[in-house]
Amino acid sequence: MVKVSQVMHGGAVWIDPDAPLADIAERMERDDIGALPVGENDRLIGMVTDRDIVVRGFAEHADPLQLKARDVMSEPILYCTANEELEDAVRLMERRQVRRLPVIDEHRRMIGMLSLGDVAAAAPASLAAETLRSVSAHHP
Known part of the structure; x- marks a missing residue:
């Protein structure tokens, strides 16, 4: 079976929760x-997506220029592990309808990201197609 570590892209870094x-x-x-993961005190605490910026940053009627990552980030954070089977990580993406998952190692340190694009490029065509359909489906 294919492991997440074989498919993910490495080198992901997080942003500070007080980043404008x-x-x-x-x-x-x-x-x-x-998307950018948000970290504080060496812990992953949330994720800011482009959608979060638009929906939470503008829809709340606040001044977006005064908002920080912590004001719009999605939580709780979803993640997968590098040694996890790709299919298990994909099932989480499908269930939660997310396009990206931070990847952590055995020391709970973030080492990369698994994206829908990574899955499409490396997973069997049937799994990639199923994941794309599930993640892209309209939310109930």
Whole structure:
């Protein structure tokens, strides 16, 4: 079976919970990514997605230029482990309808990210198609 570590992209880093939304958006654009994990005191505490910025940053009628990562991040954080079977991680993505999962090692340190794109590139076609359908389905 394929392990998450064989498919994920490594080198993911997190942002501080007090990072301003403008800085987060700029980094997402520069790095061509749609999500950034949020960490504090060496622990993963949330995730900020481009959707979080738009929906929570603007819909709450607050001044988005005054908001920080902690104001819009999704929690609790979902993650998978590097030694986990890819299919198990994919099932979590399907159940929770998420496109990205932080990957942690045996020491609970974040070592990478598993994205829907990673799954599409490396998983068997039937699993990739099923995952795409499930993750992209309209929320109930």
